Amino acid sequence: MKKLFYYVLIITTFLTLGMFSGCSKNTDAESKEIASRYITFFYTIDKNDLENYKIITNGFIPNDANSYNKFIKAKNSCDDKFKPLMTDSAYKDLLLTRMSYRRAKDAYENQYYCKVKNIKLEKYDEIKDRNELIYYYTIEIIQTSVVNNKKTIIRQGNQICIVKENSAWKVSLAPY
Secondary structure: OHHHHHHHHHHHHHHHHHHHHHHHHHHHHHHHHHHHHHHHHHHOEOHHHHHHHHHHHHOOOOOOHHHHHHHHHHHHHHHHOOHHHEOHHHHHHHHHOOHHHHOOHHHHHHOEEEEEEEEEEEEEEEEHHHOEEEEEEEEEEEEEEOOOOOEEEEEEEEEEEEEEEOOEEEEEOOOO
8 A cells, every 4th residue: 555655656746747847848938929929019010000100190180080089999909919918017118108009100101011020039037036037039020112012121139028927928028
């Protein structure tokens, strides 16, 4: 009977260790997926983004329900795609800085679309007591001119912070 108990104890220990070793791989994959989706949403500028930017920056006509509804629809279209990927505080900051649509300003003024081609994420830091991961990312963006379809490849990099909030990974404000 004692042998059976020890066998069960050993098997349970190995299963538990196996589950925990798999968690870090899932954590990294899940957090990278959220980071990649956010980066793709942020840097991709399409026809709808240019049209929404135009509507939002032109404002709306007071006392004109149609103009106001168009404005709100354009603003919500820009804002809503980021909300599920971000912490509440990061999302509020995105709204306050108007980056959900301002990210399209240069593309609108110079008439080009942007598409993210490659994203490379490299873990920079992990702050375990705050369930926080910080990545450096480098991306390739293909800019395509609206006027003559000319393509230009832009490479750039930055940092992104991902935190675990209510059992889901979300983009956060950088801690530094």
